[in-house]
Amino acid sequence: MGELDGKVALVTGGARGQGAAEAAFFVREGARVVITDVLDEAGERTAGELGCEYLHLDVSSEQEWESVVAAVIARHGRLDVLMNNAGIFRPAQLLNTSTEQWNQTVAINQTGVFLGMRIAGKAMIAAGNGGSIINTSSIAGLEGGFGAAAYVATKWAVTGMTKTVAKEFGKHGIRVNSIHPGAIVTDMIESMVSGKEDKIASRQPIKRLGRPEDIAEMALFLASERSSYCTGQAFTVDGGVHG
Numbered sequence: 001m002g003e004l005d006g007k008v009a010l011v012t013g014g015a016r017g018q019g020a021a022e023a024a025f026f027v028r029e030g031a032r033v034v035i036t037d038v039l040d041e042a043g044e045r046t047a048g049e050l051g052c053e054y055l056h057l058d059v060s061s062e063q064e065w066e067s068v069v070a071a072v073i074a075r076h077g078r079l080d081v082l083m084n085n086a087g088i089f090r091p092a093q094l095l096n097t098s099t100e101q102w103n104q105t106v107a108i109n110q111t112g113v114f115l116g117m118r119i120a121g122k123a124m125i126a127a128g129n130g131g132s133i134i135n136t137s138s139i140a141g142l143e144g145g146f147g148a149a150a151y152v153a154t155k156w157a158v159t160g161m162t163k164t165v166a167k168e169f170g171k172h173g174i175r176v177n178s179i180h181p182g183a184i185v186t187d188m189i190e191s192m193v194s195g196k197e198d199k200i201a202s203r204q205p206i207k208r209l210g211r212p213e214d215i216a217e218m219a220l221f222l223a224s225e226r227s228s229y230c231t232g233q234a235f236t237v238d239g240g241v242h243g
């Protein structure tokens with residue numbers, strides 16, 4: 001028996017990286033999983049490998065959120081787990097952050113999570129089965145981060161929205177929590193850490209960089225009934241760096 005038997009999960013940014021690992025864990029535990037992304041080819045390929053569905057969803061588009069959530073409900077009749085994972089990282093110090101860079105980062109990392117919680121949350125409430133919303137913040141959503149003002153701003157926004165929506169959705173049996181990854185080796189940071197893995201790891205309490213599966217373990221815990229008394233909380237998975 002799987003921990004997510006009978007559940008339906010939607011994972012944004014699921015074509016690769018942490019989203020793909022989370023989707024794999026959810027499938028393994030018996031959920032019907034829909035992964036979404038803007039990378040359609042990679043998304044279709046990942047869905048084929050995992051045995052789940054792929055749908056196109058740019059998380060910054062309200063219209064696309066409406067149609068994807070409607071498609072999930074039409075097909076499965078319910079939505080139990082929303083994994084808001086999609087995000088971008090365009091580092092720059094404040095004085096070099098263009099308004100375009102700021103607006104794009106906010107649109108995807110912050111507005112994307114807002115739209116997901118509002119549109120999928122409404123469908124979850126209507127379905128009446130409760131559920132779990134998991135938002136991907138970062139350790140950058142708990143402290144400052146040199147050279148990443150836009151990114152840090154959006155990840156703090158995710159931390160705050162999570163705590164607020166948890167208070168509003170509790171009465172519907174919907175829990176809302178955030179995950180705060182440290183350095184996780186995916187396409188997002190590969191070029192920044194490549195060749196420096198050992199040096200970076202040596203400064204951490206746990207002497208290795210993070211893997212997408214480290215985050216997927218936490219996502220599965222938060223998606224499942226094992227975390228049934230946790231809501232509005234920030235869960236850090238970073239090898240002990242923050243603290």
Ligand SMILES: NC(=O)c1ccc[n+]([C@@H]2O[C@H](COP(=O)([O-])OP(=O)(O)OC[C@H]3O[C@@H](n4cnc5c(N)ncnc54)[C@H](O)[C@@H]3O)[C@@H](O)[C@H]2O)c1
Binds near residue numbers: 085181183186
């Ligand atoms: N890798 C890290 O070290 C790290 C650390 C802390 C937080 N995070 C966060 O983890 C999440 C997953 O990142 P990752 O490490 O797997 O990186 P990744 O770049 O491999 O994956 C991000 C995914 O989001 C998708 N995406 C980008 N823009 C999108 C949009 N507009 N709509 C839908 N999907 C979009 C990408 O196509 C990609 O598949 C992100 O929110 C990121 O900010 C990553």
